[in-house]
Amino acid sequence: MHALKIENVYKSFGDTEVLKGINVAIEPGQFLILVGPSGCGKSTLLNIIAGLEAATSGHIYIGEREVTNLSPKDRDIAMVFQSYALYPNMSVRKNISFGLEIRKVPKAEQRETVQRVATMLQIEDLLDRKPSQLSGGQRQRVAMGRALARDPSIFLFDEPLSNLDAKLRVEMRAEMKELHQRIQSTVVYVTHDQIEAMTLGDLIAVMKDGIIQQFGPPQVIYNAPKNMFVAGFLGSPSMNFIPAVVEQTESGLGAFLEGGAGRIFIPLVHCTQALKAWVGKAVVLGIRPEQITHAPEHEGRIQIGVCRINRVELTGPDALVTTCLNKTDVIARVQPSSLCQVGETMALGFDTSMIVAFDPATEEAIV
Amino acid sequence: MNKAVGRQHRAGRLFIYGCLLLVAVYYLVPLFVMIMTSLKPLDEIRTGSLLGLPLNPTLEAWRVAWGSACTGVSCEGLKGYFWNSVFMVVPAVVISTMIGAFNGYVLTQWRFRGSDVLFGALLLGCFIPFQVVLLPMARTLGFLGISGSVAGLVFVHVIYGVAFTTLFFRNFYVNIPRELTNAARIDGAGFWLIFFRIVLPLSPPIIVVSVIWQFTQIWNDFLFGVVYSAGNQQPITVALNNLVNTSTGVKQYNVDMAAAIIAALPTLVVYVVSGKYFVRGLTAGSVKG
Amino acid sequence: MPVSHSKTFFKDLASAAALERLLPKLVMAPTFVVTLVFIYGFIFWNAWLSFSSSRMLPRMDWAGFTQYVRLFSNDRWWVAAENLAIFGGLFIVLCMAIGLFLAILLDQQVRLEGAIRTVYLYPMALSFIVTGTAWKWLLNPGLGIEKLVRDLGFENFTFDWLVDPEKAIYTVVIAGVWQSSGFVMALFLAGLRGIDDTIIKAAQVDGASLPSIYWRIVIPSLRPVFFSALIILSHIAIKSFDLVMALTGGGPGYASDVPATFMYAFSFTRGQIGLGAASAMMMLAAVVAIIVPFLYSELRRGRNE
C-alpha cells in the first residue's frame, strides 16, 4: 500500500497548463520533497494533494482511498504554510486545538494533545499569546504544532522555512529531520532550496514546467541526473557544463578540454556503450565543482591540468576558483591553503569518475 | 543653526494650525447658522443677522418640530417618522452589510471563474441613476407584493447598497492571505465555519466603515423613501420635506432648521462617535484598490 | 468505525465536497441575480423606453431614434450636460485637492486631531437636502454672506453667484465640496497612515525635503486611494440630484440644471418618459466611457499583484 499515490494529474488555469501528467507514489513514513524553481508547479501540486485546488484530470490516493473529489477536511492531512497562516484572532493554544475542536475531539483530549505538542516543540510558555506577539521562529513552531496536533496520515509542508533567517533555517531543518525520524510520519515537502531537498528528503521529485524531471533518492539524483536541468538545479555551486567533442583514443573514449594553459584529456568511463555513437560529435560534459580540486589531493582516476585562474571566492572551509575551459567558465572547489592569485596558473585535478555527458540538443543525459 | 530650524519649525506649525482652523470654520459655519436659527424666535430671524447669536434663545422651535409641526393632515411633528426611519434603516443596514461581507469573502477567498467580471459589473451598477429604476422597481415591488411597505423599502435599499458594501469588504478581505483560509480548510473548517470563526473576527474595522456608510446613505435617502413608502410609514426625510416645503403659509425657518437638525441627528451622532473607528477602518484596508 | 463503510461513505464525502465547491457560487447567486435584474435588466428596460414614444407612463412601442433627436435639439439638455462637466470636474478636483491637503496637514501629529477630523467629517453625515437648505441661506445675497460683509462696512461687496445664471452652478460646487471633501480627507488620511514609514525615512536619509517627499513619494503611492476617491466622488457627482434641487432647484431658469434633474423633470414632471429615458442612456454612456477604463485597469492590476 502506498501512503500517497498521484496518478496522471493534469492541471490548467485557463489556457496555461501548469501540471502535465504527474505520477508519484511514496510509501508510509517516507519524506518526499517536491523541488524546482518558482513556477514549476510544485505548490500547485501540493495544493491539489491537499484538496485546496481541484485537478483538471487525474487521481489522488491517500492510503487505500481515492481522495480526488474530497474536500481538504476529509483527506486526513495537515499542512504547514510558508506564511504559517496562524489565525490572528486566536491564541496559540486555540490555533493548535482549532482543528481538533472542529473534528469534535473531546475537550480533555484536546488539552492533552496541545500539551504534548507544545512540549515536543518547546512552546509551552507561548500557549496564551497571540500570533502577533511571536517571533518568526516561534510562529513557525506553532504552525508545526498545529499540524502535529492533528496526527494526520500525511503532513504537507509548503516552503515552511523560507521566511526564516539563515541560522534559524539550519536549526529548524535539523529539528525537522529529527522530528521526522522520531514520529516516522509521511511527509510531502515543497521547497525551492536544493540543500533542504538534499538534507531532508528520502525521495526527491525535481519539477520543471509542470513535469517531474526526475524522481528518486537524493544521492541518486545528485550523482546521476537525468538531464541538464536536474544536474544544474541540485548542488551549489551548480554543476559545470563544458561543451566538448567525444573522441576515440587508445585509452578509450574521452574528450579534450582546451584551457588557457594547455589541453586536458578527460576519459569518459560511464555509459561507454551509448557514447560510442557520439564519437566525433559535440556533447556537454557535466562536472561538479567538488570534482575539480587542487591536484595533489587526488588519487585514482585523476587527470591533472594546469589552468589559468580568473576569479577566486573564499567561502570559509574551502575556496571556489574560476577558470576557463573550452570557452566556458568552470568553477573548482579547492582548499584555501593551496590557493593562488588571480591571473596565475594552478594545477587542478579532475575526478573523472563522476562525469556525466549530455546531448546538447535535448539536454538529456546520454545513457 | 538650531535656532533657525526651531523658528522654521514654529512657522510651519503655525501654518498648519492656521490652515486647519480656517478650514474648520468653513465646515462649521452652516451648522452654526442652522443651530442659531433654530434657537431664535421667528421675528428675530426676519430682522437680525444670519450669523448673530440669538437674543432670546428658545427651544420652542425644537419642540414644535419634534411634536407638533404639520407634515400633512396630521400635525404631530417628526417623532413618529423618526421611528419609521429607524425601523427601515436598521434591517437595511444589517442585511446589506451582511451580504456585502459574504460577497467580499467569496470574491477574495473563494474566487471562481467569472467572479471578477461579476464584481466589475456590480461596481459599474452603482452608477446607475436611481431615477432610472423608480418605475421598473415599482412594478417589481408590486409584483412581489411588498410595494408601499417597510419591507419593500428595505429591499430596495439593500439591493442598491450591496454594490458599495461588497466593494468595501472585498477590498478589505483581499488583504487576508489565502493561506489563512486554506489552513482553516485543512483544519477541517468549511465555508461558513471559516467565515464566522476566522474571517469575521478580523472584520470589525470594515464593518464599522460599511455600517456608517450604509446608515448615512439610507437614513438620508429621500427619493426611494418618498416613492416606495406608503402614507403612515414614510421615513423622516419625507416628513422633513413635507414640513419644510410649504406651499402656503408662513415659512417657520426656526422650525425648519430644528427639524433639519433632528433629521440629521442620528447620522451626526454616528459620525461623531465612530469617526475614529471610521478612519481606522479605512486604514485597515478598504482604501487599497 | 466499521471497515465496510468505505464505498458509500466516501461517495457521500465526495458529493459533500462538490457541494462545498458550489457553495461560494450559491452565496453569490442572489447578488448575481439582483445585479442582472435590478441593474442591467432595468438599464435594458430603460434603453427600450428610450426608443419608444412613452409619455406619461411607460409604453412599449417602437419610435426609433425620435427621442434622441429631440434630446439633442433640446437646449436645456446641453446646458445640463455642460453643467455636469463643470460641476463634476471642479467637484472632483477640489474635493481631492482639499481632502489631500487636509489629510497631509492632519498627518503632522496635530493636537486635537480627533476633534478637527470630526469637524471635517460631519458634513458627510448630513443629507443633501439639509446641505442645500443651509447653503441656500448663506449664499443668498440678501440674507447670507453678502449681507454679513456689507453689514461689516464693506458696502460694495457682492457675492451673488446663487442668483447669477452664469455662476449658479459654481455655488453647487461650493456646497458639494463642503459636503464631500471631509470624507475624501478621511480616505487620504487612512491612506497616509497605511504607508510604510521606512519609505519616508529612506527619502529623508537621501536628503529630500518634506514637500518633495510628499510630492515625489507619498502622493504617488496613494494611487489606490485616488482610485477609490474617484469612484466615490464621480458616483456622487453624476447622481447629484438632491443637492441641486435643494440649493438652486436647477435655477435661475434652468441655468444650473444637471442631467439627473433634467431626467427627473422630463420623466416625471413633464410626462416625457421616452425623452427622460434617452437622457438617462446618455448619462450611462458617459459613465461607462469614463469609469470602465479605470475599473478595468485597476482590477487587472489587482489580479496581477
Added chain:
Amino acid sequence: MRKLASAAMVAVMSVCLITGVKAGEVEVLHWWTSGGEARSAAELKRLLEAKGHTWKDFAVAGGGGESAMTVLKSRVVSGKPPTAAQIKGPSIQEWGDEGVLATLDEVAKQGGWDELLPAVVANVMKYKGSYVAVPVNVHRVNWMWVNPDIFKKAGAKIPTTWDEFIVAAEKIKAAGYIPVAHGGQAWQDSTTFESVVLGIGGADFYRKAFVDLEPSALNSPTMIQAFDVLRKIKHYTDKDAPGRDWNLATAMVINGKAAMQFMGDWAKGEFTAAGKKPGVDYECVAAPGTAGSFTFNIDSFVMFDVGAGSSQEAQMALAATIMEPEFQEVFNLNKGSIPARLNMPRDKFDSCAHTSMDEFVASAKTATLVPSMAHGMSTFSSVQGAIYDVVTKFYNDDKMPAEKAAETLAAAVKDAR
C-alpha cells in the same frame, strides 16, 4: 372542545360584523402639507371619518406636486394606486387614457353634479363623458396683489393696463420701493407671463396660443410684445428674486417692501394669516389689461380604480363629501379660492372672493374664461414644461431678444407635442 368551537364562532361572527359596516379606507395623495392647506385637508378627513371611513394620509410636498407625481406614477405602475390623488386639468385625460381611473357617474347623478358645476369645470372633470374627478375649488390666477400704502406714498395710480403699469412702477421705484415682488422660479415666471399675454393679446389670442398651441400665435408680434413687457417687469423686481418662494414675495407686499405681486388667489391666505384685510390693508385687482377675464386653475381629486369592496365605498363617500357645501366652504375659506360648485352661500367669503365668483360667472358668458397655462390647465405637462423652459430662459437671460424667444417658444411647443 365545545368551548373552542364557540370561540371560533364568535371570531367568525365578529369578522362578519366588521365587514358588514363596510367601513373602508381611503388613501389620499396630496401635497397640502402646511398652513391653511393642511387644515383644509384635515377638514376633509374629519368629514369622511364622521361617515365611518378611515383616512390614510399620503402627503408628499414639494415643487407644486412634482414629487407627488413621481410617487403617483410609481404607485400606479406597481399596481397599487392610492384611492384618490390631487390631479388637475388635461392630466386627468392622460390618466384616463391609461385606463386606471374609477367612474363617479353614480355619485354624480345622486349629487346632481351636472346642475351644480359650471360646464367649464364639469368638462375638465370628465373623461369620455364620465366623471372621473371631483373639483374642490377654482383659483383665479390673473390677480395682482397691491399694497395701497406704497402707491399712495409714491403718488401712483393702480394700473389697469401695462402702459400704466410702467408709469406707476417708475414712480414707485423713484420713491424707494420695490415695484414688483417676484420669486424667480419657473412657475412664477410663467404665472406672470400668462397674465401679461392675457392682458396684451386678450382671451382669444391667449386661447390660440396656450390652448390650441397655434404656431402663428406663439410666434407673433403680440407674443414678442408680451415678452418685452415681461422683461420690463423683471427690471422692477429686486435682484435677490431668483429662487425665492412665492410666499416670501407676498410677504414683501405685506411688509410694505414691495408694491405689487402677480400671483393667484392662494396669496390671499398669506395676507389673512398676517391679519390683513382686503380693501383696507391690501387690494386685489385683476392684472393689468385682464379685468373681466379669468384664468382658472381648478384643484381636483382623481379617483383611481381600486376594485369593488369597502374601499370603493369609502372612495365614493370621499367623492360625495368633497362636493358637499360644508367642505367646499371651509376649504375655500382656508385656501383663498372660490368653491367649484355654484349657488353657495357667499356671506362668509370676503370681497376678493366675491369679485372672483362674479367674474367667474360673467367671464364664462363672454368667453373670456381661460384655463391657466402656468398651472397646467391648458396643456399637457410636456408642453407646459416646454413653455416654462423658454419663458424662464428668456426671463433670466437679458441678452435674449424677444423675437428669438417667440421663435423658440413656437419651436419648443411643436417639439413637445
